[in-house]
Amino acid sequence: MNENITQISTYLEMVPSWAIALFTFAIVVGIFIEIINRKRRFYAIDNFRNTIETEFAALYPNHKVWPKNIQEFFAARMPEMHHNFEVLRLFIPQKRLLEYNTDWNNFRDFCRNITDEQCEANAYRHQKTDHDQEVRTEDPKVVFHRLIDNLLKHTHI
Numbered sequence: 001m002n003e004n005i006t007q008i009s010t011y012l013e014m015v016p017s018w019a020i021a022l023f024t025f026a027i028v029v030g031i032f033i034e035i036i037n038r039k040r041r042f043y044a045i046d047n048f049r050n051t052i053e054t055e056f057a058a059l060y061p062n063h064k065v066w067p068k069n070i071q072e073f074f075a076a077r078m079p080e081m082h083h084n085f086e087v088l089r090l091f092i093p094q095k096r097l098l099e100y101n102t103d104w105n106n107f108r109d110f111c112r113n114i115t116d117e118q119c120e121a122n123a124y125r126h127q128k129t130d131h132d133q134e135v136r137t138e139d140p141k142v143v144f145h146r147l148i149d150n151l152l153k154h155t156h157i
Helices: 002-014 017-055 070-089 094-113 116-120 140-155
Strands: 125-128 134-137
Touching: 017 070, 017 140, 070 094, 094 140
Parallel strands: none
Antiparallel strands: 125 134
């Protein structure tokens, strides 16, 4: 063991000091970049959450009132939501990226396809199919809450 320590110390004495300084500099820069990326990730998560909390304050987390002309309501908020989605997507790990994109696409499709008539319906309404079977469709308010919850699960630090 003593022989190994002697060999390592001899090697370090022979290495030029600029190489050690360069290696130390690279480590410090790497740590600095990691700190910056963590801050950027935190701000991306915070902006995404704040957008949902401010833009959908009447709808989420507690339903207060559905606005009239729901499609215009969502259309006005989608550009900012999409921007925050894109920024946050940079910080989602690759193994969760597909799920994140799927949750966003489901939310976006819901916002594009929702109508005032669906919002005015009961929590569940019954429709008859060709075979006279009852098919239950979910209340749009419940679907909206589930979609927002699915998006917010990606913001846990």
